[in-house]
Amino acid sequence: MTAFTDTLPDLAPADPARTVDGQRMLIRGAQRLVGVALVLAAFGLWIEPGAIWDADLALFKFALSLAIGFAGLICLQSARAVAGVEVEIDTVRREVRLVRGNGRARTLVSRTRIRDLGPAEWYGAMVRLWAQDGALVAEVALSDPALRKGLIDALRDEGKL
Secondary structure, eight states: OBOOOSOOOOOOOOSOOOOOOSHHHHHHHHHHHHHHHHHHHHHHHHHSTTOOOOHHHHHHHHHHHHHHHHHHHHHHHHTSOOOOEEEEEETTTTEEEEEESSGGGOEEEEEEEGGGEEEEEEETTEEEEEETTSOEEEEEEOOOHHHHHHHHHHHHHTTOO
16 A cells, blocks of 8 residues: 555546455466366367378368467466556545556556545454445555554544544
C-alpha cells in the first residue's frame, strides 16, 4: 500500500477487489494442465508408432497439430497470474484508488472518494472498505500506525466508521 499525492483522472469503479478464496488458482491450474496436454498431443501426432506418412494425411495432421498446439499455447497464456491490485489510500484527497501493475505500466482500476464509500469495518490492523451497494472495495492491513490513524480519522470524519 502506498500513499500518493499525484493527480489521476476521474474514473468509474471498474473491477472491485475480492477476497482470496482459491477458486481462481484452481482454474489456472486446470488451464495449465489442459494447455500442456494439448501441446504434448500436438507433438504426439507426429511421433506415434505406426504413423502413416501419406501426403493427404500428413497435411491433415499438420493442420490438426497446428490447431491443437495453438489452443494449448492459448490455454497456457490465459493461465498466467494476473497482476495484483494495489490499494492506494490518499488521506489528503480523501480517496481510495485501486491500481494494477507497476512502473510505467500502472493502470487505474477504480477511484472512490471516502465520502462515497459505504460503511467500513476495522479489526485491529485490518480495514475493510465497502461500496454503497455492498461490494467490497478494498481490504487492507495497515502496519504503519501513522497511516492507520490518518485513515481511521478520515473514515470517522466522513461517518463511515
